[in-house]
Amino acid sequence: MISMAASAQTTGVTGLDSLENFIKTTKSGRASFTQVVTSPAKEGQTAKTKTSSGSFEFLRPNRFKFIYKKPFEQSIVADGQTLWLHDVDLNQVTSRKLAQVLNGTPAAVVAAAADLKGLEADFRLTPLPDKGGLQWVQAVPKTREGQLQSIQVGFRSTDKGSELAALEILDSFGQKSVMTFSQFEINPVLSPASFQFKPPSGADVIRQ
Template identity: 50%
Template structure:
């Protein structure tokens, strides 16, 4: 009887994991645009220090997105399909670089990229915290670049809905984004992905 229960438990777990991979594939294939709020928690490698920020996220495939951090500091990251712009309101300073150089095998590529499985290998992970997790491993061309900055990259799903993303960088710092008020395939105004340099702001082009 115990063996049967164990086998059933393992079977249910494997189905849940497969569903999470399918959920990510469906997200990459079927969700062309979207909006969500997020809370980001950054934890130091020793686990003792945490920084929490929050804001909103919008995207439209291919390769257009907007992360707007509202608390504790205002910062905007915008990709218009050609370039990525980062603007820090406190410094009144912006930087830009070509999308191809900035995107690669990154979290933004997972959320707004044109071809998910061209850039990543997907591997099911154990369920944790009520979410089913998928590990996304960068493929070849982008792997070397990604490995220099990213140790691991996971996405968490609750059923078919994207609920969280977790990134561990090369130094062991952990960043987790928890998404709420997720709206899939809703129209997003084109100007949300256009960056206009604020008056008096410095621009650093890379």
């Protein structure tokens, strides 16, 4: 029996095909993630890495949340209109209009896009060679206003469709962030209400 990964190779499925399939068929998702951020090495020093982990959920369009649990608790929640950032240790909440901050971000690629054509308005999309059993696509923001150089997304072919497996993000300062996803659920039943965020009592709220 040919594995899905092998059949993807033989049928010529590219990362761009996988991205299009993912956007079309995966209207909601849930996964655990691990993120490793590597800062550029300063002269005479080794590069520093920082590892964190948590959970990720999204509901198209424009609703998603990254809940960081280790080593520090932090939440990034988009309710469709507003992006909320909650730093638990500082007891501080920052809110910004989602439309002002979403374009050109990894969340725009994997969680918010309604279709491929909409993505292509903001990104140059290029299929990359398969790597590590995944199909890869690169998204480069068309505007240079943001801090991101490029986003690479890795998909795993399954019998249920294209599964989000990895994100590699390079910013304009040379910092690299690699997110790997596990236990990915395709199209779980998620309520829009679960993406509502209410600042905790006593939190310092900064509206930008």
